[in-house]
Amino acid sequence: MSAAGQPAxxxxxxxxxxxxxxxxxxxxxLVEQAREGNxxxxxxxxxxxxxxxxxIAYRFVGNHESAQDITQxxxxxxxxxxxxxxxxxxxxxxxxxxxxxxxxxxxxxxxxKQRRCVNMETAIGIEAESGDEVVARxxxxxxxxxxxxxxxxxxxxIILRHLNGLSTRQVSRILNCSEGTVKTHxxxxxxxxxxxxxxxxxx
Amino acid sequence: MNHKEVRRxxxxxxxxxxxxxxxxRVQEHLDACTPCKHELQQLDRxxxxxxxxxxxxxxxxxxAFWDELAREVxxxxxWTSRPGVVRRMVENVRAFMxxxxxxxxxxGASLVLLVALFFxxxxxxxxxxxxxxxSFPEHAIVxxxxxxxxxxxxxxxxxxxxxxxxxRPGYMAARDISEEQEFSRALIQEARALKQQGxxxxxxxxxxxxxxxxxxxxNIEPSRHMRDxxxxxxxxxxxxxxxxxxxxxxxxxxxxxQFANDGY
Numbered sequence: 001m002s003a004a005g006q007p008a009x010x011x012x013x014x015x016x017x018x019x020x021x022x023x024x025x026x027x028x029x030l031v032e033q034a035r036e037g038n039x040x041x042x043x044x045x046x047x048x049x050x051x052x053x054x055x056i057a058y059r060f061v062g063n064h065e066s067a068q069d070i071t072q073x074x075x076x077x078x079x080x081x082x083x084x085x086x087x088x089x090x091x092x093x094x095x096x097x098x099x100x101x102x103x104x105x106x107x108x109x110x111x112x113k114q115r116r117c118v119n120m121e122t123a124i125g126i127e128a129e130s131g132d133e134v135v136a137r138x139x140x141x142x143x144x145x146x147x148x149x150x151x152x153x154x155x156x157x158i159i160l161r162h163l164n165g166l167s168t169r170q171v172s173r174i175l176n177c178s179e180g181t182v183k184t185h186x187x188x189x190x191x192x193x194x195x196x197x198x199x200x201x202x203x
Numbered sequence: 204m205n206h207k208e209v210r211r212x213x214x215x216x217x218x219x220x221x222x223x224x225x226x227x228r229v230q231e232h233l234d235a236c237t238p239c240k241h242e243l244q245q246l247d248r249x250x251x252x253x254x255x256x257x258x259x260x261x262x263x264x265x266x267a268f269w270d271e272l273a274r275e276v277x278x279x280x281x282w283t284s285r286p287g288v289v290r291r292m293v294e295n296v297r298a299f300m301x302x303x304x305x306x307x308x309x310x311g312a313s314l315v316l317l318v319a320l321f322f323x324x325x326x327x328x329x330x331x332x333x334x335x336x337x338s339f340p341e342h343a344i345v346x347x348x349x350x351x352x353x354x355x356x357x358x359x360x361x362x363x364x365x366x367x368x369x370x371r372p373g374y375m376a377a378r379d380i381s382e383e384q385e386f387s388r389a390l391i392q393e394a395r396a397l398k399q400q401g402x403x404x405x406x407x408x409x410x411x412x413x414x415x416x417x418x419x420x421x422n423i424e425p426s427r428h429m430r431d432x433x434x435x436x437x438x439x440x441x442x443x444x445x446x447x448x449x450x451x452x453x454x455x456x457x458x459x460x461q462f463a464n465d466g467y
Binding site for chain 1: 210211212213214215242245246248249250252253259260261263264269272273275276277279280
């Protein structure tokens with residue numbers, strides 16, 4: 001329900017038909033209305049960004065369950081902190097910052113709790129896999145493991161820039177650093193990744 | 204452009220994300236610098252390794268999932284929007300604990316201790332009286348039948364082997380397998396006890412195969428364990444041990460059921 005005198009939030013169809021500038025303007029309107037407590041506007045923001053948030057979260061934590069948890073937490077946090085969003089950055093940048101922070105926090109907590117992966121009292125069946133599937137799965141596993149062992153900033157930059165396709169500028173704004181720093185972290189991260197993957201593949 | 208600047212731009216160079224001027228300058232440097240050219244080739248190979256990664260993890264989720272997620276967000280927002288001192292306190296404590304797990308563990312441990320102390324403060328004399336009144340000679344303790352013991356051994360073996368077989372290579376490098384090795388040692392002991400009580404030939408063969416695998420597992424040293432665990436995994440698969448264990452357990456279940464039905 002919109003406040004008296006305020007335009008109603010755009011609906012789903014109109015959002016999809018927008019041009020880029022209309023999109024930016026529409027989003028500003030949506031964010032403003034969500035800040036004022038308009039639940040429908042907030043719902044539309046959730047719809048607009050849920051998959052993006054999920055993908056970023058997944059890249060950081062490596063599993064769907066945690067990605068789901070983080071996605072929910074992100075939007076709850078957005079709801080409660082939207083009042084402090086003053087529009088000095090784009091909403092997307094601000095949102096990504098929240099995702100990255102929550103994902104890194106969750107990753108730190110899980111890493112410090114992690115001791116065993118094997119549940120000794122649960123029998124799990126092995127599904128038959130073709131040779132190619134096994135190789136691909138193991139390759140992916142090497143990559144994920146190597147990625148998760150990188151220093152935080154290098155991992156964050158690789159996930160945001162390479163795996164999520166954000167621009168250097170966007171990443172620099174999310175991580176609050178210069179574009180040069182983003183490029184340096186990216187290069188160093190990929191170099192480290194290459195070394196780790198060579199070791200794992202030889203091992 | 205110096206080396207550092209060139210290397211920082213190699214990713215964008217490969218991705219055609221540089222403007223014309225930047226691209227020309229990087230190319231000029233690469234034409235004259237073998238080490239940087241080598242870095243470019245290495246980077247290219249690394250990006251190819253990363254390319255099998257799923258481009259859209261969210262795509263595995265259907266519309267029902269997103270609807271449910273939105274509903275869950277609404278519920279949590281509604282809950283956290285409710286006024287109330289107690290609710291706010293709960294949320295603040297929860298948020299505090301999530302970021303400071305040591306406090307959460309301490310709180311959990313304290314709670315467990317309090318509960319334990321509460322139950323322990325019950326009069327002990329009554330319990331002692333009960334024990335004194337009810338004589339409990341050792342021979343009255345029910346022992347497992349040989350079949351039950353064997354079945355339990357197979358079940359535990361299968362649990363351990365499934366866990367080993369499901370270990371992803373990526374995890375092996377960072378993991379400590381001492382608990383699996385401890386479990387293996389216990390199963391080796393159990394196997395020896397079972398052999399002493401006498402086994403039919405088929406069961407004896409399976410127990411021997413399992414013992415070999417468990418011995419290999421216990422002998423793995425930390426410095427080499429990734430490759431050696433992989434060998435154990437392939438041994439499990441080659442010997443078809445999981446299938447044999449399932450068959451053995453099924454056969455024992457049938458035997459025990461028959462005995463139970465016959466009133467033994």
